[in-house]
Each structure stands twice: as C-alpha cells, then as structure tokens.
Amino acid sequence: MKYASVVSLKEQLFGERKVAASALSGARQKGLMAGVTASAIVSVPKAPIALGITGKNGNFKLAVRVHERSQGIKVVLDDIYRRCKGEMSVKIVGNVVKQAPWHQSLNRPLRIGGSVGHYQITAGTLGCFVTKDGSEDFILSNNHVLANENLGRVGANILQPGDADGGRNPRDKVGDLAKFVRLKKRGNLVDCAMATIDEGMEYYYNELESLGPITGVRTDPLEDGEPVFKVGRTTGVTKGRVSAIELDRLVVGFDMGDLEFDSQIEIEPVGSAPFSLGGDSGSLIVDSKRKAVGLLFAGNDIDATYANDINNVLSALKVDLVF
Numbered sequence: 001m002k003y004a005s006v007v008s009l010k011e012q013l014f015g016e017r018k019v020a021a022s023a024l025s026g027a028r029q030k031g032l033m034a035g036v037t038a039s040a041i042v043s044v045p046k047a048p049i050a051l052g053i054t055g056k057n058g059n060f061k062l063a064v065r066v067h068e069r070s071q072g073i074k075v076v077l078d079d080i081y082r083r084c085k086g087e088m089s090v091k092i093v094g095n096v097v098k099q100a101p102w103h104q105s106l107n108r109p110l111r112i113g114g115s116v117g118h119y120q121i122t123a124g125t126l127g128c129f130v131t132k133d134g135s136e137d138f139i140l141s142n143n144h145v146l147a148n149e150n151l152g153r154v155g156a157n158i159l160q161p162g163d164a165d166g167g168r169n170p171r172d173k174v175g176d177l178a179k180f181v182r183l184k185k186r187g188n189l190v191d192c193a194m195a196t197i198d199e200g201m202e203y204y205y206n207e208l209e210s211l212g213p214i215t216g217v218r219t220d221p222l223e224d225g226e227p228v229f230k231v232g233r234t235t236g237v238t239k240g241r242v243s244a245i246e247l248d249r250l251v252v253g254f255d256m257g258d259l260e261f262d263s264q265i266e267i268e269p270v271g272s273a274p275f276s277l278g279g280d281s282g283s284l285i286v287d288s289k290r291k292a293v294g295l296l297f298a299g300n301d302i303d304a305t306y307a308n309d310i311n312n313v314l315s316a317l318k319v320d321l322v323f
Contacts, residue, residue, distance in 0.1 A: 001087045003053070006060045009084055010051045010248065049076075052247030052266065054089045056223035062088040063244035063266070065304075067096065067251060089244070093304040097253040098144050098191075098281055098297065104165045104233040109202035110174060112284065113209060113231030115161035116141060118148045118177065119169040123162025125233045125282035127295055128214065129205050130194060130319040137205065137322055138194040139175055140313070141282030142297050146193035147180035149256045154178065158195040164279075165233075174201055181316045186260040190308040190316050191297040206323045210237045211290060214323040217310060218291040221245065227288050228267060230296060232280030240267040240275035240305065250306060252298045263312065265294045267305040276305040284310075292321055 001009075052063035062084045066073065069092070081088060104115030104123065116126040116139065124145030131137050139158065143149065146158060156177040159167035180193030197203060206214045208231050222228075226242045244266035251258050267285070269275040276283065276299050285294040285307050294307030314321060 001060050001062075001084065002058065003060050006053050006055075006062050006084075007246075009062060010053070013051060013080070014249065048249065048251040050247050050250040050264075052244040052264070054224045054244045056225065060087075063247060064088055064090045065244070065247065065250070065266070066090065066092045068092070068094065091243070091304070094300045094302070095253065096251065096298050096300050096304065096306065098142075098255075104161050104279070106161055106166075106172070109204055110139070110160060110197070111204050111209065112207065113233060113236070115165040115167070115233040115279070116174075116282070117145050117159055117162030117164075117167070118152050119157040119159050119163065119173075120151070121145065121148050121162065122164035123167070123233065123279055125280055125296070126160065127282045127284040128292070129203065129322040130314065130317065131322050132319050134320070137197060137203075138178055138319065139197060140192065140194050140284075140295070140317075140319075142191045142295070143180045143183055143193045144191060144254060144297070145282045146177055146195050149254055150180070150182050152177050152180065152193075174198055179317060183254065183256065183259055185257070188259055188261045189263055189312045190295070191261075192295060192308065192313045192317060194317055194319065208237075208284075208286065208290065211286070213290065214284070214286065214292060214321065215290045216292070216323055217314070217321050218287055218293045219311070222265065222287070222293060227270070228285050228293060229288075229290075230276065230280070230283040230285045232276060232283035232296065234277045234279035235274065238273070238275050239270045241270055242266070243268040243304075247306070252306070261306070261308075263309060265307045265309060267307065268303055269305075274299070274302060274305070277301050292323075
C-alpha cells in the first residue's frame with residue numbers, strides 16, 4: 001500500500017471504535033462473530049491491539065500488534081486482513097511494561113547509558129544530555145525514571161547510580177528533577193523528563209560507548225528493517241532493527257496503571273538476544289550514522305522494544321540535543 005493509504009486505514013479503524021464495540025458485544029451475546037468490523041480491536045479491553053506502519057520504498061503495510069490472544073481475536077484479524085487486502089504485519093507482543101532495573105556501576109564523570117534514577121525508584125538509564133537555550137545542560141531520561149511516574153516534585157534528588165544499583169540518597173546525588181511531561185491515561189506521545197546537573201559534576205556530553213559520538217538528530221522518517229543502536233544500563237550496547245513506526249494505541253503497563261501511547265517506534269532484536277531488558281528505560285536510540293531517533297521507554301523483554309520519537313521528546317521539553 002501507499003503510505004497515505006495505510007495512514008487512512010489506521011485512522012478509519014480507530015474512528016469506528018464505538019460502533020465496533022457495540023457490534024462485538026452484540027455478536028458475543030448471540031454467539032455470532034461474523035461481520036464484526038476490524039475496528040473492534042480497540043474496544044476489546046482484554047486484548048488491546050496497537051496499529052502502526054511498516055515498510056519502505058513506497059511499499060507499506062499496516063503493523064498490527066496484539067497484546068494477548070482472546071476470544072474473537074481471530075475474526076477481528078481476519079477482517080483487518082480483508083480490509084487491507086493482506087498487506088499487514090501481525091505480531092503478538094505480549095505484556096509490554098516499563099523497563100525495570102539491573103545492576104550498574106558508579107560513573108564519574110557521568111556517562112550516557114549509565115544507571116540513574118529519582119531517589120525513590122529503582123533505576124533506569126541516563127539517555128543523553130540536552131540543553132535549554134544553549135545556556136545550561138540537563139540529563140535526559142524517562143518520566144518513570146527521573147520523575148517516578150508523575151509523583152516526583154521538581155527539585156527532587158536524582159541519583160547515579162540508581163537505588164537498585166547501590167546509589168544512596170543524598171550520597172550519590174548528581175542533580176535535581178527539573179521538568180517532566182505528565183503521563184496520562186491516553187494520548188501520550190512521550191515518557192520523558194530532565195534533571196539539572198550538580199555544579200562541579202563532570203560528564204561526557206555526547207559519547208556513546210563503543211559506538212562513537214552522537215552526530216545530531218534524525219529528521220528523515222525511519223524505514224522498516226533499518227538498523228538502530230543503543231547503550232543501556234542493563235544490556236549495554238545492542239543493535240536492533242526498526243519493525244514499525246507511528247504505532248498508535250500502544251498499551252503499556254506502569255505502576256500507575258495501563259497507559260496508551262501514540263506515534264511510537266517499534267524495534268526488534270538482531271540475533272537471539274533482546275534489544276533491551278529491564279533497566280534500559282531512558283536509553284537514547286541512534287541510527288547507523290549515530291543520529292538520535294528515539295528515547296526507549298518500554299518493551300516485552302523478548303522481541304519488542306518501544307521508543308518515543310526523539311523529535312517529540314525534544315519538542316515537549318523545549319530543549320535541544322547536546323552533541
């Protein structure tokens with residue numbers, strides 16, 4: 001399909017959710033499933049489905065991501081298949097949750113990819129450094145890493161390493177929570193926050209260990225199968241490939257409940273090891289030219305990692321990437 005056709009179909013499916021929910025409910029009560037529209041997928045609470053786009057070179061497909069199997073899911077997928085004339089990519093991604101922690105060391109100077117976190121959370125990853133008006137640099141990571149899922153107050157202590165990795169408050173304080181974008185039930189584009197850097201604290205501002213320096217921010221759309229890389233506190237340096245873009249209605253489990261995200265990037269591993277595991281949340285994802293493309297925030301710890309578009313992150317926080 002053409003790119004515009006996939007976008008149109010995705011919007012159409014989501015736009016019919018209320019009608020579809022009613023149809024699906026009635027079909028279940030009567031023991032009938034035939035004829036239920038594909039848009040019912042967004043209205044089945046036990047089996048949410050996210051829709052995105054995959055493909056390149058003018059040949060695109062609808063990316064369908066199923067969180068779990070449930071009654072009636074086959075008829076829904078069959079109907080999607082019919083409506084997109086088979087031009088779809090289906091993947092069961094299972095339970096997608098925020099990335100949780102493992103161990104990492106004390107880093108002085110601070111390094112991209114190191115363990116970091118709000119003093120009341122376990123730990124996540126220091127993604128990179130950003131600047132506001134070129135006058136002051138900040139640490140960039142996720143809201144759930146630096147702001148404790150909206151519970152953190154501006155000025156709260158940020159530790160490196162995080163508490164789960166032996167960081168202690170206030171001994172290992174490296175900065176203060178400066179700003180975060182609040183997480184909400186639906187319509188999230190980003191899971192991001194930033195922290196000040198304590199006076200006198202040294203840091204390697206743009207070096208991705210084993211990869212080289214960050215070279216800028218990617219502005220061109222990502223393509224299906226394109227290689228990407230990240231440095232995270234749990235799995236270190238890993239290589240993956242883009243498997244979907246503009247993924248909408250992605251349901252992610254947080255401590256505060258299940259939240260929906262739109263316009264997300266999906267990445268699959270290259271080889272047998274996962275692209276990310278618990279504790280890699282907040283990692284900066286770059287392309288083969290080391291241009292920033294996304295901020296990692298969730299995954300299923302097997303074969304699917306999810307990231308915010310870095311342009312949405314920088315815009316939401318009103319900052320620029322330091323490189």
